[in-house]
Amino acid sequence: MSKPLPNASDFLPGPVLLLGAPGVGKGTQAKHLVDEFGIPQISTGDLLRENRKNHTPLGMMAEELMSKGLFVPDDLVNQMVAGRLKEPDTQHGYILDGFPRTLIQAEWLDSQLVAYLLPVVAVNIVVPIEVLKQRITGRRISPAGRIYNIYTNPPKVEGVCDVDGSKLEQRSDDTEEVFHERMKAFEQKTSAVIEYYRTHGNRFAEVNGDQEIDLVTKDIRATLLKLRHHPEA
Numbered sequence: 744m745s746k747p748l749p750n751a752s753d754f755l756p757g758p759v760l761l762l763g764a765p766g767v768g769k770g771t772q773a774k775h776l777v778d779e780f781g782i783p784q785i786s787t788g789d790l791l792r793e794n795r796k797n798h799t800p801l802g803m804m805a806e807e808l809m810s811k812g813l814f815v816p817d818d819l820v821n822q823m824v825a826g827r828l829k830e831p832d833t834q835h836g837y838i839l840d841g842f843p844r845t846l847i848q849a850e851w852l853d854s855q856l857v858a859y860l861l862p863v864v865a866v867n868i869v870v871p872i873e874v875l876k877q878r879i880t881g882r883r884i885s886p887a888g889r890i891y892n893i894y895t896n897p898p899k900v901e902g903v904c905d906v907d908g909s910k911l912e913q914r915s916d917d918t919e920e921v922f923h924e925r926m927k928a929f930e931q932k933t934s935a936v937i938e939y940y941r942t943h944g945n946r947f948a949e950v951n952g953d954q955e956i957d958l959v960t961k962d963i964r965a966t967l968l969k970l971r972h973h974p975e976a
């Protein structure tokens with residue numbers, strides 16, 4: 744377990760970007776940071792899935808692209824993020840998970856952040872591709888959002904959530920075929936975003952995501968304190 748903060752009020756995480764390929768654990772790690780720092784997770788993938796569930800025009804538009812592992816157009820995603828960033832819970836910071844994924848999104852985010860009290864810090868989570876493939880194609884999710892993996896963390900009874908007995912599902916874009924498309928999109932577009940943050944300013948760090956979940960959280964936490972020049976780092 745990570746150390747509790749000495750005094751939560753003297754550490755303001757500000758805007759945090761979790762970067763990395765599909766399956767590196769951005770969503771899982773974002774949830775841990777939400778618990779620790781009390782700032783919200785903003786996952787563009789989750790927001791888009793919510794739109795799909797509610798059959799909004801954006802959701803219907805995104806459905807086909809997402810099922811093929813392709814990106815939703817930048818202006819639509821940017822607008823969606825702009826709406827979310829206007830909500831008051833983002834005042835002391837937030838964790839962006841899955842955004843920005845293209846240089847256009849990164850530049851747009853920069854333009855939005857000019858007036859913000861702190862610059863973004865970017866943490867790139869790195870995991871070997873063969874591990875990612877197993878994580879993604881083996882992932883099964885309960886309706887309440889509990890995540891299993893048929894290879895590394897299977898439920899006691901196949902296809903059934905251990906906690907509430909609900910039926911586990913596979914995300915339609917977690918198949919092997921779509922995994923390869925998602926990796927292609929990542930390499931073609933998002934790897935440039937990682938280079939953008941690596942070379943712009945000194946608020947970028949890399950963390951090994953191929954270790955126990957709690958150890959990854961500990962590394963990210965230490966990285967955030969260091970990037971924010973916190974005395975506890």
Ligand code: AMP
Nearest residue numbers: 787788809812813814815820841842844
């Ligand atoms: P995720 O849950 O982050 O893996 O995202 C699932 C899918 O949503 C992606 O494969 C894309 O189709 C779409 N998506 C999520 N975030 C973005 C983004 N920032 N830009 C474009 N498409 C996105």
